[in-house]
Amino acid sequence: MTPLNALEKGAASPGASLLSDIALPALVIHQDALDHNIAWMQAFASERGAELAPHGKTSMAPALFQRQLAAGAWGMTLATAVQTRAAQAHGVRRVLMANQLVGAPNMALIAELLTADPDFDFHCLVDHPDQVSALGAFFGARGLALQVMIEYGVPGGRCGCRSEAEVRELARAIAGQPALRLTGIEGYEGVIHGAEAVTDICAFADSLVRLAEELRGQGAFALDRPVVTASGSAWYDLIASAFDQLEVRERFLAVMRPGSYVVHDHGIYCDAQCGVLARTGLDEGLQPALEVWAHVQSMPEPGFAILALGKRDIAHDAGLPLPLRRYRPGQAASEAVDVSDCTVTAIMDQHAFMVVAPGTALAIGDIIALGTSHPCLTFDKWRQGCIVDEGLQVVETFATCF
Incomplete structure (x- = not known):
């Protein structure tokens, strides 16, 4: 056969x-370019005091995940519960699901993984009190603790709390759920566009860091060194700059999440890379x-x-x-x-x-x-x-x- x-x-x-x-x-x-890209982005993050959790939804290729992890990646970013299950089945030990965990069947997939593998380090995002309540009830009924991060967004963007006040309110809601552990705060700058994109992205990153510091000062996080994370594949240098501060390095685990870099492209990310090189002064x-x-x-x-x-x-x-x-x-x-x-x-x-x-x-x-x-x-x-x-x-x- x-x-x-x-x-x-x-x-x-x-x-x-x-x-x-x-x-x-x-x-x-092409192997040479693949190896170059994996090493280049790992070094870019490490030299700026950040960890790298590449977004695996780009390739959904476990063989590439393993190359990225072997090069020093902190973990893998994924977008869905099904993707998370596939990654865990192929040896990925830490996943940041940069998305909301919604719906009982999807919650059940994660609950099964955590039950079968208690050392599997999984984090997902929340951006609404109703979602916090649903996750708290589902995982609490099963005697499981779920690690969550608050997603901070921008008006007209994708998911995420739309204001700093909403972030504070959501942190209080999470504190009221015994089954949930607040492990960090997350943002995504790739939805910010326009003539003032660079300025607006820098302001968003600064706000993200400021919120992280405020919540840490209030004792809202369940980790001594909570996660602050952002960055897609186009503006990662701006996010790295916001994270590359002494107080951030000492108090937080700064995590970058670009995904397309692993193979790069001949189009939109090639164009974006020209901007990165111009802003950073890098030759290669x-x-x-x-x-x-x-x-x-x-x-x-x-x-x-x-x-x-x-x-x-x-x-x-x-x-x-x-x-x-x-x-x-x-x-x-x-x-x-x-x-x-x-x-x-x-x-x-x-x-x-x-x-x-x-x-x-x-x-x-x-x-x-x-x-x-x-x-x-x-x-x-x-x-x-x-x-x-x-x-x-x-x-x-x-x-x-x-």
Whole structure:
């Protein structure tokens, strides 16, 4: 019987050649860039006195989680109870669920994990007294203690208390629930936009830290060194600066939570990285590690090609795929040809329309490596992918758990 993983698109085996042995399309991660990104972000956080809890929802690939943890990550951030269960089943020992735990079935998943594994270090977010009451009742009835963090948001943003007064009120509500332990305060700056985004994000981070100090002074936290946490994948340098203060380092565990950095991208996060480098003065940043590879399957008109991949294979929410290089089966990796002047103009379920730049030699059966914007929505289209070396040999395959 054929193994189930061999029936998935992009199936590969270690040692296989990306140019000759794998049925395309395939999800590809370049090992050198992956290793660079993991080490770079870990060092960025550590040098600023912060811990790193990478957001695992980007890849939902336990093999990548383990690489991040082995490099020094404090834990993993996840978004749902089901994601948490998958991570715990693959050896993750600490999870910050940067979301609310709502609904009895989801609460039951976490209760089962805590019952079976009392040393599993789990934290989730709360932003409303009704939610605090529901969690207190559910976990109290089972004799379990649940660690929670207050989520602090911004008007018009995502979740979170909308004012400092609401944060104080929620802390009092948590104190009235014997089954809950307040372990920190959390925010997310990625919903702050506009011409004054940098100023507004800095003000938000300062407010977050100020609230953390106030609650600590009131004895609201159950930890001697409570957690203060924020940062997505675009503005993490501003959050790190707010956390990189002596009083924060001494009194709190500052935790950063970027996720997309693990493979970076060729689009929105590439653009955001330019801002990070400009603000920090760093010479070297993250490197795009993720690509999707596909064949040229039709050339029905001059200067026009159809690629054998589409919306089911690659993200398109933050920009269309970007042609990078052309390969030919049987050639060496070093014989790649730059095709970045070509343009994908539209994608369908299983097809991408590409305008071929003048002077670009292209034939049916050629292989195109494509970059993408917003890696989260590329990963979730795959159940397995491959990590390749400089010679485009597969060194590792990995599964996703979406």
